Structure formats: C-alpha cells, structure tokens
Amino acid sequence: MRDLIKRWRWALLIAGLLLVGLVYALWPQPLLVDTDEVTRGPMAVGVTDDGVTRAEEYYVISAPVTGYLARIELEPGDVVNRGTLITRMHGRPSSPLDQRSRDEMRAALVAARAAEAGIAASLGQSRRDLERAEALSQRGFLPKAQLEAARTQVATGESALAQSRAEVTRLRTIIANPSGGASGSVVPVRAPAGGEVLSIINESEGVIAEGTALATIGNPGSIEVVVDLLSREAVRVKPGNRVEITQWGGPDALIGRVERIEPFGRLKVSALGIEEQRVNVIIAFEDLAAGQAERLGHGYQVDATIQLWREDETLRLPIGALFRGPDGEWQVFAIENGRARAATVKLGQFNDAHAQLLSGLDEGAEVIVNPSSAITDGSRVSPR
Numbered sequence: 001m002r003d004l005i006k007r008w009r010w011a012l013l014i015a016g017l018l019l020v021g022l023v024y025a026l027w028p029q030p031l032l033v034d035t036d037e038v039t040r041g042p043m044a045v046g047v048t049d050d051g052v053t054r055a056e057e058y059y060v061i062s063a064p065v066t067g068y069l070a071r072i073e074l075e076p077g078d079v080v081n082r083g084t085l086i087t088r089m090h091g092r093p094s095s096p097l098d099q100r101s102r103d104e105m106r107a108a109l110v111a112a113r114a115a116e117a118g119i120a121a122s123l124g125q126s127r128r129d130l131e132r133a134e135a136l137s138q139r140g141f142l143p144k145a146q147l148e149a150a151r152t153q154v155a156t157g158e159s160a161l162a163q164s165r166a167e168v169t170r171l172r173t174i175i176a177n178p179s180g181g182a183s184g185s186v187v188p189v190r191a192p193a194g195g196e197v198l199s200i201i202n203e204s205e206g207v208i209a210e211g212t213a214l215a216t217i218g219n220p221g222s223i224e225v226v227v228d229l230l231s232r233e234a235v236r237v238k239p240g241n242r243v244e245i246t247q248w249g250g251p252d253a254l255i256g257r258v259e260r261i262e263p264f265g266r267l268k269v270s271a272l273g274i275e276e277q278r279v280n281v282i283i284a285f286e287d288l289a290a291g292q293a294e295r296l297g298h299g300y301q302v303d304a305t306i307q308l309w310r311e312d313e314t315l316r317l318p319i320g321a322l323f324r325g326p327d328g329e330w331q332v333f334a335i336e337n338g339r340a341r342a343a344t345v346k347l348g349q350f351n352d353a354h355a356q357l358l359s360g361l362d363e364g365a366e367v368i369v370n371p372s373s374a375i376t377d378g379s380r381v382s383p384r
Helices: 002-007 009-026 101-140 146-178
Strands: 031-037 039-055 058-062 067-069 085-091 186-192 195-200 207-210 215-217 225-228 242-246 254-269 273-284 299-319 328-338 339-344 344-348 354-359 366-369 381-383
Touching: 039 344, 058 195, 085 215, 101 146, 207 225, 225 254, 225 299, 273 299, 299 366, 328 381
Parallel strands: 031 381
Antiparallel strands: 031 366, 039 225, 039 299, 058 215, 067 085, 067 207, 085 186, 195 215, 225 273, 242 254, 242 299, 254 273, 299 354, 328 339, 328 366, 344 354
C-alpha cells in the first residue's frame, strides 16, 4: 500500500489541488454591499418652498389727480423723509359735478370724517399701549416681539390717519369747487412716510390718470419673508416654528420664525397647469447680522425650510436601508458576523435623509443601504 501511494503520490497531489480549486471556485462568494450605521444626533422634519422678501411696511405713492406729471428725479435707494417732495403734477380741469354727484360727495365726506375720527381714536389708544409696552420692556417684563408689534401698530395707525386726512382734503376740495379745478394748478406729491425709495414705477413726465402708481417707499432694513405653501402643508405649520432661510446669497442659513399664517387661500396654476390652493406664510427674521439686511432687499427670492418637528438627540438610520417586510412592517438588513440578518424596526419621523429609530436596533449597528433582491436573511455579505 505504501509503495502504491509512493508511486501515485504526485497524481494524488495534483488531484487534491484540483479538487480544492474546484471547491474554492464553486464556493459562494459574499455579496458586496454598501453599508451605513445607526447614529445618534439631531434630526428635523420640515417643508421647503420658495419665498420672497418684502419690506414689513411699504407705501405705494399714487397720482392724487389727473394731470401732467413732472419727471421724478429720485432714484431707487434714495432716502426720503415724511413730507419729502416726490414730484409735482399740473392738474387738469375736471368735469363739473351734477347735483347727485355733489350729494354723493358730501355723504362720502361725512363718512371720511367719521373714519378719520375713528382712526385717530384707535391711534391714540395704540400710542398709550406703546408707552405702557416700552415701560414694561425697560423693566424686562415684556418680550421684544410684543414691543415691536406695539410699535408697528402705531406706525400703521399713523399711516392710516394720514391717508384718511388726505381723503377728507380731497373730498373737501372737490365739494368746494364743483365746477372743476383751475387749469394748470400745481399739486405737490409728497412721501407719506420716511424710508428708502424701493422702486420708481412711473418716472417719465406725461399725462396720467388719477390713482396711477408712481413709486414705492419702504424700509429695506426691516424685512420679512412670504412663502406661499400648499394649503395641505400650511395646516401643519404653527406660529413660532423655526425656519431656515437658504439660497439667499450668503454662505450660512438665516434663522427666522413663523409669525403668522394668513387665513385666506388662493388659487394658483402651476407651470404644469395644475390648479393648487396656496396660502401665504409670513416669516420674521430673528436676528440679522450687520450687513445682511442691506444685502437682502424687497422682492428677493430665497428658499425657506419650515421645521415642523425637531430633536437634538435621537437614534436615526438612513432611509435607503428601509424596505417593507412580508407583513408590511419596516425592516432593514443588519450585518452580523458577515451575514445579513433581517431586523424589524419601529420608526417615528422621516425626512429626506434619515428615519427616526424607536426600537429594533442599537446605536452603532451596521446596516445595508439599498439592498438588492439577491440579498436574503442569512446571506454572506461584505462591505465594499
């Protein structure tokens, strides 16, 4: 026997090597997979849409009479004070008023005077509220937002009172001269409030009709963002939600808060011809660094992400690792000792990158991302 083995030893050795090579060639190789880990960190869920900046308070200056407009010499960005002369108009003679029109003008004058008195009373109350708010703020008993709201209320009341007084003056002028104004009478057009010239709508001289928009005035240093969300998304938003403003031109996101959601939805047709109900969500900036407000003006486009939910520390796993199990439950393939093991997980919130992990895996567990149909429970796998 020993002589037989010695005689065939090389043949047996070669046969053994061939058998080992054949087994190695036919032995199933581990599947190469992409992997990630269950981590712990901040996670937020939000809704993102386009937004447009606008001055919190801006005014549209219109032609007070029908007549010849002198050229407006102001340029966008010029600073004006309340009462600054914008331009002059040479009024044209108007048509004489009949008896019915004069009666209607007198009734309108009575209503305008009543409205002026009401606005003046409301403004007086707003000023008293502002005095109390400033006193409480100095003592540290009033949030800054409420103090700014009180100041805005006073500014709005002053603007409304100025407009009401202008209407009363206009009606009195018409009633006092029912046969028509004198040809060539000069009517000055002045700024109703201080600020910067945002735009010149009608710069060139020429004949224009009463009510034609001439220019807009506002304060670009005090801006807000308007985001028109789909109505089904707007109902999930609440005042006070944190907002990240991106794509505004700077390297870092600007932080804001949802100030209010307008109660009125409007129909808007998308670029694809789909009818959508849109709702305006108003966002106020928290703190703009020096120079940022000047870089953002009125009517600038930005991206706004409104955070609906956020946690600073939570377990999370990549959404690419998720798939539905036989009974519809969420599952992932976890890697244990070089093999894929199907694990059922319980999830909470979702965003574009992660899913909140409530149970099923521990922090640091390695999972397969985008598993192929070739992977089953127990398959041998190897990270790429």
